[in-house]
Amino acid sequence: MIPVRGFEGQVVGVLGLGRSGIATIRALQAGGAEVVVWDDGARAGELAAAEGVALRDFAKPGGCADLACLVTSPGIPHLYPAPHPAIAEALAAGVPVDNDIGLFFRSLAGADWAMMEQPPKVVAVTGSNGKSTTSALIAHVLREAGREVQLAGNIGRGVLDIDPPGDGGIVVLELSSYQTELARALTPDVGVFTNLSPDHLDRHGGPGGYFAAKRRLFAEGGPDRCVIGVDEVEGRFLANQLSVGPGDDRVIRVSSAGKLSGPGWLVFAKKGFLAEYRKGRQVGAIDLREISGLPGAHNHQNACAAYAVARSLGMGPRQIEAALKSFAGLPHRSQKIAEIAGVAYVNDSKATNVDSARQALRAFRKIRWICGGLEKEGGVAPLLSDAAEVRKAYVIGREAAHVAMQLKGIEVEICGDMGTAVARAHAEAEAGDTVLLAPACASFDQYDSFEKRGDDFVARVQALA
Structure with missing residues (x-):
C-alpha cells in the first residue's frame, strides 16, 4: 500500500466504492486521514461498514463543507455531460476534487x-x-x-x-x-x-x-x-x-x-x-x-x-x-483461442470502438466477423473500407439490425446472441478462415463488461473444441 500523505488529521471524502475507492480509503487511513464515503449503489452502507468508515451524502447542502479533499472514482463524471451532484457540491464549496492517481x-x-x-x-x-x-x-x-x-x-x-x-x-x-x-x-x-x-x-x-x-x-x-x-x-x-x-x-x-x-x-x-x-x-x-x-x-x-x-x-x-x-499477449486483445479443423478463433472483445476493430480487421485474413453490441457515435459504417478480408459478418447485440444495415456490400447474418453467432460461423468456416470477435461496439447491452463478452466467446469456442 502507498499511504497517502498530506491529510493527517483532516477529513477526506471518497466518492465511489469500487476497486479504486476501497484502495483509496485504506491508503488515506494509513496516512492518518479521517475518511467519510458515499456511493450511489444499494450496497453503500455495507461496504462502508466493512471498511469502518462513516457514510455521508456529499450532495446534500453542506455535505462537503469540512472536507480537505473529495476523491472520486474515474467512472463518475466531474464535468461533462454534467458533474455528479456530489462533485457539483464540492465545486460550489471550493473543496479540491482529486482522484487516486493524483494521490499516488x-x-x-x-x-x-x-x-x-x-x-x-x-x-x-x-x-x-x-x-x-x-x-x-x-x-x-x-x-x-x-x-x-x-x-x-x-x-x-x-x-x-x-x-x-x-x-x-x-x-x-x-x-x-x-x-x-x-x-x-x-x-x-x-x-x-x-x-x-x-x-x-x-x-x-x-x-x-x-x-x-x-x-x-x-x-x-x-x-x-x-x-x-x-x-x-x-x-x-x-x-x-x-x-x-x-x-x-x-x-x-x-x-x-x-x-x-x-x-x-x-x-x-x-x-x-x-x-x-x-x-x-x-x-x-x-x-x-x-x-x-x-x-x-x-x-x-x-x-x-x-x-x-x-x-x-x-x-x-x-x-x-x-x-x-516470450510475450503471450493479453486476454480479449487479438487473443487466439483455438484452431479447429484449420480455422483460427480469435477473441478481440476489447475492440469496443471503430478504430480498435479496424486494427483487428487489418491483422487477419479470410475473416468471419462477429460484431455488434451497443453502438457508439458514428456507427460501424467507417469500417467498410477495412473489410476486404471479411467473408461474412455475424451480428449480435440489441442493435443488431441497425448494425447490419450499415454493413453494405458484406454478406451479413443477424444472429442476436453470441451462441448463435459462434455456431453459425463455425458451421460455415473453412480451413484457413479466422473467426474473429471484434465487436466495434460497447458490451453493455448484453454483458457487464467487454471481459464478460470475451469470456462468453471463449467458452463457446472451447465447447466446440
Whole structure:
C-alpha cells in the first residue's frame, strides 16, 4: 500500500466504492486521514461498514463543507455531460476534487528514496487503443531483464494498492483519459502516448476535450522522456510541442505506419520489421512477424512503444527482442483461442470502438466477423473500407439490425446472441478462415463488461473444441 500523505488529521471524502475507492480509503487511513464515503449503489452502507468508515451524502447542502479533499472514482463524471451532484457540491464549496492517481503521485516518493542507488521510476501509458497491451508489454520486457516491476492503474492493481517500490523499482501505469483529466499531480518519469481516435466524447465535451485530457500527462506531468505515437495528427502535434527541435531525443517518436526520418530518436515498424534510428543512423532492428503474441500492425505499434521505453531505461536491442518473443499477449486483445479443423478463433472483445476493430480487421485474413453490441457515435459504417478480408459478418447485440444495415456490400447474418453467432460461423468456416470477435461496439447491452463478452466467446469456442 502507498499511504497517502498530506491529510493527517483532516477529513477526506471518497466518492465511489469500487476497486479504486476501497484502495483509496485504506491508503488515506494509513496516512492518518479521517475518511467519510458515499456511493450511489444499494450496497453503500455495507461496504462502508466493512471498511469502518462513516457514510455521508456529499450532495446534500453542506455535505462537503469540512472536507480537505473529495476523491472520486474515474467512472463518475466531474464535468461533462454534467458533474455528479456530489462533485457539483464540492465545486460550489471550493473543496479540491482529486482522484487516486493524483494521490499516488503526491505520495509515492518516501524519505528512503534519498538513500537508494537508483530511485524508483514511474512509466505512465495513455492513448485511445493499445494502452493495456503496451503497459503489460513494458512490464514483461522489464521483468525479463530482472527489474522489479509493478503494473497498476487500469490494469493490474489499483495504484494505491501496490507495494512501495524498492531500489531501482519501476511502476508501470495504464491511465485512461478519465484519470489524466482530473489528477491534481502527474509526475511520471516516462510518459507514453499510443494513439488517438474518437472515444468517450460525451465525457470530455468533444474530441478537443478528449485530446486535452490525454495531453495533461505530458504538458503538466513533465516526464523526463516522452514516447509519442505519431501516426495521427494529434500525436505529431504533441511531439512537436514537447521537443525543442528535430534532434531533441527527450521525445522518442514511434510509428507503425511506415518509416520515420529525421535527426531525432525514432522507432518504427515497416512490413513487420521494427527499426530504431538515432541521429539519422540505424542502431537496432527486430523481426516482429513471427512473434505470436503481437499480431498485426496495431500490435507492432505497441511493440515499438515498449521497445522505446525499455531502451530509454537502459536495455539493449537483443535483450528486448528476446523478451518480446516470450510475450503471450493479453486476454480479449487479438487473443487466439483455438484452431479447429484449420480455422483460427480469435477473441478481440476489447475492440469496443471503430478504430480498435479496424486494427483487428487489418491483422487477419479470410475473416468471419462477429460484431455488434451497443453502438457508439458514428456507427460501424467507417469500417467498410477495412473489410476486404471479411467473408461474412455475424451480428449480435440489441442493435443488431441497425448494425447490419450499415454493413453494405458484406454478406451479413443477424444472429442476436453470441451462441448463435459462434455456431453459425463455425458451421460455415473453412480451413484457413479466422473467426474473429471484434465487436466495434460497447458490451453493455448484453454483458457487464467487454471481459464478460470475451469470456462468453471463449467458452463457446472451447465447447466446440
